[in-house]
Amino acid sequence: MKGRHREGLLLSISAAARDDRTITLPGPPDDPESFRKAYGGDPLDDDTLAFVVDPIRCVEDTVHHYFQPVHWSVATGVPITYVLNERDRPVPPATQEEMAQPLPQPVH
Numbered sequence: 001m002k003g004r005h006r007e008g009l010l011l012s013i014s015a016a017a018r019d020d021r022t023i024t025l026p027g028p029p030d031d032p033e034s035f036r037k038a039y040g041g042d043p044l045d046d047d048t049l050a051f052v053v054d055p056i057r058c059v060e061d062t063v064h065h066y067f068q069p070v071h072w073s074v075a076t077g078v079p080i081t082y083v084l085n086e087r088d089r090p091v092p093p094a095t096q097e098e099m100a101q102p103l104p105q106p107v108h
Helices: 003-018 046-053 093-100
Strands: none
Touching: none
């Protein structure tokens, strides 16, 4: 997640808690075309787009996973490969490199 989105998400979570509701990400979009160029790289072809927006895979989900603690110490000694997506539009490479910093070393 981009840092600038964090504050808005925290405000939304606080408002939802006051209203006793849960924030969820939507399931399949009404118009699948909105997903074709959403993330990075080349636009999705028709078959891949259909796979991504299929209601079996594209389900409503909460945003609470952003707030779960992560303890990388349990991965000490486990080989880790971090795949950096140079064409990811939402999370640029420099941010991905920052995200990889807490990983136990060495990271390939």
